Amino acid sequence: MGSQSTRQRLSRQERYTQLIEVAWQIIREEGTEALTLGHLAERAGITKPVVYDHFTSRSGLFAALYREYDLRSTARMDAQLSQTEPVLEKLAAVIADAYIECVLLSGREMPSVIAALSGTPELEQIRQEYATTFTEKCRVLFAPFCNGNTLQTPALWAMLGAAEGLSWAVVIGKISAQQAKDELVKVIVTMVRGSQQ
Secondary structure, eight states: OOHHHHHHTOOHHHHHHHHHHHHHHHHHHHOGGGOOHHHHHHHHTSOHHHHHHHHSSHHHHHHHHHHHHHHHHHHHHHHHHHTSOSOHHHHHHHHHHHHHHHHHHTTTHHHHHHHHHTTOHHHHHHHHHHHHHHHHHHHHHHGGGSTTOOOOHHHHHHHHHHHHHHHHHHHTTSSOHHHHHHHHHHHHHHHHHHTTO
16 A cells, blocks of 8 residues: 555545644744745645645645644643632733743744734734634633623733733743743733722
């Protein structure tokens, strides 16, 4: 039995997962500039039309990488939150830790994926989806600590902005991961406490 018939056996979802993994490999080894649909097909050992069928365009591929990263970080955060006692500082620490760690796990790759998506409608859509998901998660998570009030939208966006800014500072080496986490916890706790009045 040749390798061709083995390759054909992958389900659509398995093929998609394989392509995402190979795409991250290319980014890690050769940089984002090297990641084209043609190169991805070559590295994955499949034909170009198969890759186009999954991603339609280069920005579609980068959008898929961003979404995959987002799903991974959300799953990690949810798992940690489910094992944390409902104490404001502890929950804030989990959010801070998960956010910063996820950025570090993807290291310099994620900013370069975002840069590659820069100016595309895909990036705008994904960022809005992510922002909505993150702020909604925080609104629900911290609601019990707001004395019956709800966390206002500006406070939620301040949390997201702090998380993004602090993560970026870690990636470019301006502060340590621990400093970023500690600061993010302070921001979250301050915002939640502010809504208690």
